[in-house]
Amino acid sequence: MRPDLAVHYGQERLPRYTSYPTAPHFSPAVGPVTYADWLRAIPTNAKASLYLHVPFCRRMCWYCGCNTMVAKQDEPIAVYESALRCEIDLVSRQIGRRLQVGHIHFGGGTPTIMTPEAFLDVVGLLRHVFFVLPSAEIAIEIDPRTLTPAMINALALGGVNRASLGVQSFDPVVQQAINRVQTLAQTAAATAGLRQAGITGINFDLIYGLPHQTVASCLDTVRRSVELRPDRFSVFGYAHVPSFKKHQRKIADAWLPDSAQRYDQACAIANALKDAGYIQIGLDHFALPTDAMAVAFREGRLHRNFQGYTTDESELLIGFGASAIGQLPQGYVQNATQVRAYQEMIASGRLATAKGYALTDDDRLRADIIERIMCDYGVDLQATCARHGVEPDAVLNSAPRLQALLSDGVVELEGATLAVAEGSRFLVRSVAAAFDAHLDASRQLHSRAV
Incomplete structure (x- = not known):
């Protein structure tokens, strides 16, 4: 890697290109009526992927750029789950038949904030209205700090076979600055529990460019993480946009590394993971050589969608939940971002599409x-x-x-x-x-x- 280029190009603000055009170009010109037309026009032989967004966490991490909110009580989550099930029914009735599904991804927020019973209800409904293939990848994002044995059992019963665990950093100074204190023991226990339940596809998420982060602390986090031998790593650069995400204002600009330091951290993490036997894939992923993503990369079959790099070859992605984005042959659709607006649209019997883009x-x-x-x-x-x-x-x-x-x-x-x-x-x-x-x-x- 060339540090001179990092200095020259590193300050540019650019999309991560999980879609093109990117979400800022979506407009209200594409709404519920358009989305209904696009759903009804889905080809008979199409195979779909599903994304379900659960926008709740128990505590807010100051670095977070996701669409999520703090829920200290369970009632708002239960109300949201009801709306989610209603949306699944609404969408399936527009399609008019059981589409084949090869991938399902639960994102957030913290999807495992749902009760085990509620999670299984949602999965059961998906299997009822869609034909979920036996070979389907069912993935979920997890906060190891709140994962319970009962939820692990529900994930296994629901057919989950891939779990992405948020790690970010094991440096206690960094953890305090981002309001996410998470021990190695918590992460190890979650990893072991998932594997014992038969959920063997394990991803870890790491971040560089965090407040007070150094090359040494990045390397220490990698060293601790690789001891648990996840199949994949996602390594993201922290995006500091306090004008857009108000909770990021709790992170002072002076605490953040500059572009050269971010570059050094990214290089150090990448080199350490490669030394540990992982293959670098695209912008921000690393995988063991035998992992399906590494194989797809070698064979030129890798793809990129709103969840990042994927082995999913489907061009049809149906999104459920507040802010969820879908992709159809005609273009993109995005649900209302605010939970209340989303729930009100669904309760009125309408699709929750707030904006989109016709390609x-x-x-x-x-x-x-x-x-x-x-x-x-x-x-x-x-x-x-x-x-x-x-x-x-x-x-x-x-x-x-x-x-x-x-x-x-x-x-x-x-x-x-x-x-x-x-x-x-x-x-x-x-x-x-x-x-x-x-x-x-x-x-x-x-x-x-x-």
Whole structure:
């Protein structure tokens, strides 16, 4: 990795490209009526993925950028679960048949804040209205601090086979600064309990760029984490946007590492994980060589959606819950973000779609290019453009930012084959952004490139 490029490009605010165009470009022009039309037009042989958002936590972590809120009592969660089940029924009735489902992901917030009985009720309804394939991956995000043995049993009974555990950092100074005190023992107990229940797909989430974080503390967290040998790691750079997430104002700017320090932390984590036997995948993932994600990466079958890198090949993602985003052949839809607004729409018998985006042919081309860059560190523009009936020169001529990347050695271009240079892969978002026709309108809303 080249530190000079980290300094030059690291301050740019860029999307993580879990979609294209990205969510800031969604508008109310796409609402419940449009979404209903798109659902009814789903092809008969389609295979879907499902995302369910549970926007509640017991305590707020100051670094959090997710759509979540603190629920100290169980009643608001129970009311929300009822709305979630009603939405599942509403959507399924629009589709009119049992779609095949190959992936289900519970995100949050803390999805395991639900009672075990409520979780199994939701899973049971999903299996009733959809045909969940026996081979389906069912994943859930977990806060190890609040995971109970009863919930572990419910997850196993519900067919969960992959769990993502939030770790972030084991440094007690960092933990105090982000309001998330979590011991190694808590994390180890959750990991062991899940494995004993047969949930063997384990992911750990780490973050660099946190307040008071250092290279030494990052390396200590990696050392402790790899002792538990999760299959995958997700390693994210902290996005400090206090104007957008008010609770982040509890983190003083002076506590945060600068771009060079963030770069050093990212490099240290990446190198330590690779030394421990993990394969680096795209922007922010690491996996053991035998893991399905590592295999998909080697074979060029990796994809990227709103949950990040995935082995899921479906182009149909149906989202449930407040703020949940769905993807259909025609475009994107997003539910009302506020829980009350979401629940009121569902209670009235309407779909909760608040905004969305109808894709153009140019959007589909650029989405294809950007996904391959994010997943493969490069793209065959000749083949990709041919699939969309466009000449590569037209795309290259519409990417003025690309010239600087070529001049700086970040990317290499041979004919119509573009590749991110080996030492510049940490800037893959910057390369993808060169093909983003919408970037300037949303730049201030995104996290730093490094």
